Amino acid sequence: MKTLNERHNYGLNLVLLSVDEGIKGYRDDSLETVKRNAVQYEMPLEIVGYDQLYGWTMDQVVETIGKKGNCTYCGVFRRQALDRGAKQLAIKHVVTGHNADDIAETVLMNLLRGDLPRLARSTSIVTGNSSSEVKRSKPLKYAYEKEIVLYAHHKKLDYFSTECIYSPEAFRGTARGLIKNLERVRPSAILDIVRSGEDMARLTPDKGQGACACDEGEGMGGCGSANGRTSGNEMALVEANIKSQAKSTTLETEITSNGAPKPEEDTVALPIRSRRPKEPAPSPMQTLGQCIKCGYMSSQAMCQACTLLETLNKNRAEIAI
């Protein structure tokens, strides 16, 4: 990006942003690499840590949760940590290094989990909309992991390639294994899955509206956000207020449901006996709202991170007693 920025004179102001999950033997090493990178590329570096944002490091979470299912916490926290780090630095666009293998993995996982809303939005290059001030993009979406590693290797870039020490237990691991097997059979299968994912996004009940990467103009990128799909933007006013207290995660307060953006109820239409072929029951759409606790965008009343934190803190209290 730095090369391109200078070569084509895009006038971008690039900053490095890293998240420290607090995993010993994995993240501490890679952060060293990042710090070296910051010096090599002469770019400012910001590191946000789980411990300062949430009061939990991943090592502590794994201690509490166990080896299974901890990736849920890590993933949810990291996504929010990136956004918060971006907000601290007044960054408007976060670029992540997801490659085609990652996207294909996500497409398969969403199919395996039956997660239709995420299937609709996970494949778009640019995510984020007018109601979320941080956008994200994945410019390496169409490049195979192998190509990128080769590129980095031949350009003698200083990079870090170790898998997270907790990842073998993750559900993502089975999807990853499947992708690797497919790659051995037919390497292009990875991009084929990405293509299928994009096409299927347009077949979901909300038509993958705006999840299409080629939609341009309006400054919206026309894309669903990574954490909730946009509808009308009724939350824009509220947002200005909440923005000021964005960083404060009040961990102790109880959840109050009044004043919370009401998520659409899961309405299941009663089956009507008819002789015509039945239309599939309309599945509930997800609307973008805000978390009642921290104000972070969410399609539920309380955002995933706060929900997870709540359970974590409950456990911690019990342990303390």
Place this chain on the structure above:
Amino acid sequence: MPGSEMSRPCKRCKVEDAPFQLRTDPTCRDCYVHYVALKMGKRLGQLHRDIRVSRLPTARRYIAGLSFGPSSSALVELLDDTGRRLSLKKSTSPFNPLVVHVDTDLSAREDSPARKLIEEYRRRFSHVEFECVPLSDVLAVRSIDWSALPLPVEDGSVIDPAARLQRLFDALPTVTSRADLLRQFIRHLLLHIALKSSCSALLLGHSTSALAALTLSEVANGRGFAVPWQVNDGLCTICTYPAPGTSTNGSDTTATGKETAQIEFPVYYPMREVFRNEILQYIDLVPALSGLVPTDQMTIGGSSSVVSHKDLSIEEVMARYFDSVEDSYSGIVANVVRTTGKLERVAGEDFCGSCGMTVDDQGDSRWAGEIGDDPNFKSNKKRHAPFSRVIESMRLELPKMRRLLFANSVTQAMPNAPNI
């Protein structure tokens, strides 16, 4: 699977002896058999409600594909059972299914193993008709655009249709494409026979696991757009193409590859709600099916040990994957099929000449994105080494990002906008 604890009674009928485990509940033998039959019967009833045109009893002549695999064998047994029950009732629509096995052995003669096996099926199941069709009959099928396939022309050197087909398969580059085309041929041939023998629907015996594997292998083949058409129950469009060589008279040479007629035909998967493991258990429990299904069909890929993934097709990789996860995460198998069920069937203008599925008209240009719009890019296609691709994909995305940033800062007038 026979469970160890005999103490828990059957969840359904409360009988004491419940040695089987059915979706976490202890179940007795009769309830197990009844459950599988019920799941299939429900889908069959749904099909009847969907396609009948009047309330009067109408003949139900369905065609069912039989691969000799566990799932389609169980389907045949259930169809036979349904036929026997319905033949006793006078008030209902008459039910006479036709079961067709497509013999994929291209070197097969009159006394092929498939024909012997179909005799055995015929002996056991008297309420369904059986037919065994050689795969080479597919050459007469007009729903395939043969001009799109590397089929050797009929020039007299190769007269035997089986040999022509063999050459076609030899011309295909990978195991995956061979397996894929074979599956398509069987489907086309079944549809062809269905229309010829005036059947009103095609039944395919895929289990939940098989449908999940089919879904994901279609996704991995880049056909995500057509997956709902392939996997969901309902009407499918069949296009007919002109016979090769017939349209060469006159100026109409360009018309090859353009379909001449379209009809809609229902394709249903009655076993879609039964897992593969449950079908295997069912076969164990039903005497009519014992010893019928060839043993190599009972396990996926013959033996479960992986030789080399290079020699497998994508379909096989998927089937193995679901076989391995069905025990530990059986939920995800059903998830895949149910998720596909929620996707909409969006009909494109065009249909694929080979698989017969709908084709997204703007799909290719949408996929190409800005790459497709850039004339310089096309001319530079040859230098598509891996590195240039990485750079290229970033080069294309950066201006887009930049535009977004500028548009945003103008429209929203962010107070803390970065210095750009």
